[in-house]
Amino acid sequence: MRAAARMQQFEESIIREMTRHAMEHDAINLSQGFPDFDPPQAVVEAAVDAIRRGENQYTVTWGYPALRERLSEVYTPRLGREIDPNLHITVTCGVTEGIVAAVMAVVDPGDEVLIVEPAHENFRPAAIMAGGVPVPVPLSPPDYRLDPERLASVITPRARALLINTPHNPTGRVFDDEETAGLAELVVKHDLVLITDEIYEHILYDGRTHLSPARREGLAERTITVSGMSKTFAITGWRLGFVLAPTSLAVAVHKAHDYLTICAPTPLQAAGIAALNLPQPYFAAMAAAYAERREVMMGYLAEAGFQALMPEGAYYTIADYHSLPVEQAAWSSMDFALWLTKEVGVAVVPMTSFYSAPGYGQGSVRFAFPKRVDTLHSAGRRLLELGDLRR
Ligand SMILES: Cc1ncc(COP(=O)(O)O)c(C=O)c1O
Numbered sequence: 001m002r003a004a005a006r007m008q009q010f011e012e013s014i015i016r017e018m019t020r021h022a023m024e025h026d027a028i029n030l031s032q033g034f035p036d037f038d039p040p041q042a043v044v045e046a047a048v049d050a051i052r053r054g055e056n057q058y059t060v061t062w063g064y065p066a067l068r069e070r071l072s073e074v075y076t077p078r079l080g081r082e083i084d085p086n087l088h089i090t091v092t093c094g095v096t097e098g099i100v101a102a103v104m105a106v107v108d109p110g111d112e113v114l115i116v117e118p119a120h121e122n123f124r125p126a127a128i129m130a131g132g133v134p135v136p137v138p139l140s141p142p143d144y145r146l147d148p149e150r151l152a153s154v155i156t157p158r159a160r161a162l163l164i165n166t167p168h169n170p171t172g173r174v175f176d177d178e179e180t181a182g183l184a185e186l187v188v189k190h191d192l193v194l195i196t197d198e199i200y201e202h203i204l205y206d207g208r209t210h211l212s213p214a215r216r217e218g219l220a221e222r223t224i225t226v227s228g229m230s231k232t233f234a235i236t237g238w239r240l241g242f243v244l245a246p247t248s249l250a251v252a253v254h255k256a257h258d259y260l261t262i263c264a265p266t267p268l269q270a271a272g273i274a275a276l277n278l279p280q281p282y283f284a285a286m287a288a289a290y291a292e293r294r295e296v297m298m299g300y301l302a303e304a305g306f307q308a309l310m311p312e313g314a315y316y317t318i319a320d321y322h323s324l325p326v327e328q329a330a331w332s333s334m335d336f337a338l339w340l341t342k343e344v345g346v347a348v349v350p351m352t353s354f355y356s357a358p359g360y361g362q363g364s365v366r367f368a369f370p371k372r373v374d375t376l377h378s379a380g381r382r383l384l385e386l387g388d389l390r391r
Pocket residue numbers: 033093094095096097120165169197199228229230236239240241
């Protein structure tokens with residue numbers, strides 16, 4: 001039988017493939033961005049309680065009511081406009097589903113969807129599954145800055161939506177005021193919908209702050225903000241995300257989500273309230289713990305001979321391997337990533353997998369560091385042996 005043509009326009013996830021290789025070769029998995037430590041105990045207890053007290057059936061399709069109330073309290077000040085719990089919010093099965101629902105809600109067949117690359121793997125499939133045409137807007141090393149001229153050069157009359165993620169996976173960039181101002185101007189000028197993935201909004205370094213692009217002048221009514229709980233609370237397996245849409249688009253997001261999944265898991269949504277209710281010191285301690293992991297990771301990478309980009313936010317770094325003292329330094333990033341996984345025992349992701357634009361991503365790989373510090377030390381020790389593998 002023949003699979004649908006649209007499914008042939010993208011591959012299975014390379015990140016999940018690298019995780020499979022990591023398991024097969026007993027490598028330390030720094031490929032997929034999930035923690036190897038537990039979520040806050042209060043959040044775990046809240047989930048157990050919710051199941052015990054019988055919160056086990058479907059809930060309102062666009063979200064457990066008390067969770068939406070809490071999200072409204074949290075995001076009204078964050079977005080600088082009233083977020084109505086009954087209108088603007090859709091709780092989804094992770095940001096992954098949130099992005100699909102947002103794209104489904106605004107993209108018609110043939111519409112162009114601009115995607116800032118390197119991009120999270122599901123952006124392009126989301127555009128294609130909605131019948132849209134993905135158009136890459138590549139960022140370049142060494143600084144991966146968002147260049148408005150570059151963006152302007154790919155905008156055509158068919159452009160409908162722009163997808164961006166900040167703090168950014170995989171570069172660790174937190175797009176600054178100048179970059180987002182340039183982007184905002186183009187979004188308004190060309191009547192686009194901006195879809196932002198802000199899943200790393202609480203993981204920031206060196207005193208940086210996160211400003212939701214939806215707060216910028218002219219963007220509130222044309223921005224769909226997507227965020228979630230996977231990263232902030234170390235619960236990637238719970239599948240909790242949320243979409244905050246302006247009034248004109250919110251019902252379309254509700255509908256897309258309803259027919260994709262009905263609702264996100266009810267007891268976990270109930271426990272999500274406990275997560276959002278954690279006191280401020282939790283968020284500060286979480287960010288500080290990531291800063292420590294960043295330091296450990298960056299230290300080993302520098303010592304081993306990688307040129308890695310200092311993350312400003314999120315929990316990844318892009319490492320250029322050209323100057324390593326091994327013949328594999330000349331290999332393609334996929335071959336290098338496979339070699340590092342199988343022979344060195346540290347699984348990473350080739351940067352080429354984050355680009356669809358040809359010619360980008362060679363010569364570097366992504367390291368994810370949401371791991372216990374002892375895991376990072378074990379991985380680091382393996383990386384320091386790279387010199388001994390010289391052939
Ligand atoms: C930018 C970005 N968006 C979305 C996701 C997935 O989020 P979720 O677990 O909420 O589906 C990830 C996970 O790595 C990510 O890096």
